[in-house]
Amino acid sequence: MKALAAVWKDTRMVVLTAVSAALFAAILIPFKILPIIPGVTEIRPANAIPMVMSLLFGPAGAWGSSFGNLVGDFFLGLGPGSVFGMIGNFLYGFAPYALWRTLFRDRMPDRARAGDWVALMAIFLVAGSACAFTIGWGIDVVIGGVPFAILGSIIFFNNVVMSVILAPPLLFALLPRVRAWGLLYTQILPEKAVRRPRFAWLGAILFTVGSVGGLGYGMAVATGRYAQPVGIPQFWKALTKLAAPGTAAPPASATALTGSVARVPTGTAVATPAPKPVAPPPAPHRAGLGMALAPMLVLIALGVLLL
Secondary structure (H helix, E strand, O other), X not given: OHHHHHHHHOHHHHXXXXXXXXXXXXXXXXXXXXXXXXXXXXXXXXXXXXXXXXXXXXXXXXXXXXXXXXXXXXXXXXXXXXXXXXXXXXXXXXXXXXXXXXXXXXXXXXXXXXXXXXXXXXXXXXXXXXXHHHHHHHHHHHHOOOOHHHHHHHHHHHHHHHHHHHHXXXXXXXXXXXXXXXXXXXXXXXHHHHOOOXXXXXXXXXXXXXXXXXXXXXXXXXXXXXXXXXXXXXXXXXXXXXXXXXXXXXXXXXXXXXXXXXXXXXXXXXXXXXXXXOOOOOOOHHHHHHHHHHHHHHHHHHHHHHO
């Protein structure tokens, strides 16, 4: 937490936050034309950027990931989901540097170390889970949008696949140059903001359990207790509902429109007014799913505080 606050006390870190946000948004925006779920998410090669910026620039990468996603949303259409997008992408950019610092203190990744590769892959998985869980929970439970099982799985695989494929080459290409320029967060921030916090290991455990466990448990509850199916047919069904959220009522008869009773010859059938469409009741799963996953959100929040 000290490092997150220290960003705004150093001009260079503020600039690196802006650079991270601009780079993230610049790669996000062109791919808005390739949506996976229109109005919600799209194919995102840019998801590798927060991983790299976080490991190089530390907390500046976390803030940059959050603000960069918000800038990208301007071109998609801002809405209530943008709030959870900022939170989820903040956690996405926070996890790499915080978890790496817990494991290896101020040492940067080394491409020659097999253990470093394993650690990076595990960190990408945790970061992707934190982002997918938070956004999926917010959009389904709070807003009542795309089902958690569909959105959570799409965001998770989008994050992890792009990170695993694209982040390591970018990281190892930029690391020696950024180090030579003196722009690593370990070279800029004061020692007290860089060193590993006293309870970092506990924070890392809580954050990991809340993120990975939350996503896994959420998928189990959503697909089991609340029967949210996951698959290609259900994916297209969700898209159809987004494209046409309401069903148009059939045209009413002239009698129904005027409110008067028409005189007709005896024996002639009279068209009865069409019944008014009834609004669907609130999704019954939202309260239950929200309460089931609330402890996982608490674990993530505690993890951030301790990291």
